[in-house]
Amino acid sequence: MSEYKTIHGVKIRDYTTDPDNLLTGQVWFDKTNKVLQFQAAGAGAFSTGGNMNTARRRMPGVGTQTAALVISGTADPPVYAQVESYNGSAFSEVADVNTSREEHAAGGTQASAIVFGDKPNNANTELWNGSGWTEVNNLNNARYELTGDGDSSTAVIAFGGAPQKAVTETWNGTSWTEVGDLNAGRGNLHGAGTVTSALASGGYTTAYVAVNESYNGSTWTEVADLNTARGYATQTAGSNNTSALVVGGAPDTANTEVWNGTSWTELNNTPAVRVNAAGAGSTASALIAGGRNPNLTVTSLEWNDPVLSTKTVDID
């Protein structure tokens, strides 16, 4: 049998317990169980996350998989003012928004966020400082079924909305400014990114669409369509227009797609349809909370790609 050192030029370390901070591809000998082990990276998959306190839908999320906010939303009726904070395992209620909302949008982080728009045609904007909400300058264009995103509460982009609105605005920490319109005005669309690099996928015009547009800081350009036309899905992303994850949506679907800057690829589905859920995180690590599955639900899902696992090598 070949020696590992002959092939790889290094010896294998041995441990009595699994090493800390494992790296993908790392190999070690488990002295306790006398087996060879390695750290493998598998395909992306969903697991269950903590349950929300209040079942609702048509609300946005901000932040990351382990530090997120889910803001307002509806149970058809009532429309809730409640805001819940997620720590990676459980949700807890924090201070309510001043205006109960549905079909609104948000950007920022768990500690510093902004929420804007509302049904029907509300321009109201509120700022979150980690402990309370304060009303600030309104959107220039009142609307609902819009979307938006941003890495901080001082640099956020808002776009689209019902009925078939193409208008885009950016927030600089003080006020909203109109910038280049979407090519295809639509509501119920999915957005992610920043004021200089954003993505707008899907939505509803007179039917659900697969349209996908990329924003470069001044103009929107049509790029490759989603594989499945839909609206009311959950989109999460990195900090630019080259990565995005779209989960579920209407017409009711469990379908998941990832965007790599060029095209969409279908991934593992959610366990049930998931519509109108809040989202936070990135394509590698995302949170999908609440919404319908198909009924109103408090449950959440956590997406991780890749899924890391320790494998035992059969050396018999």
Next chain:
Amino acid sequence: MAKTYQYCVAENWGKGFIDHGESTKITFASFPGDVWQVPAYNKHGNLWIAKVAGAVKTKDEAQTIVTAKVDAAQTAWDNNNVEGESSDEKDIRLGPKPEDITLQE
């Protein structure tokens, strides 16, 4: 005909109910009434049902639970009306009427 799926009833308690390791080994489907579908004759599916203390159901028993929940959701949808609202406006406000679900053997 050998069955493809097995069913159980288990309430999703949140974090840890399905972990990533299980999700990569089993294709899960969930339905109204806390009904879960996992592959039949599958070691990992059986271990997960045991972990969540799932109450195993036949396909027909699971179908009865799902149908009752869907019927209730359809009735609630029918009864959720706003005066003067058109059917299109209701579809936009509530989403589509919940559809019947047929479980597979």
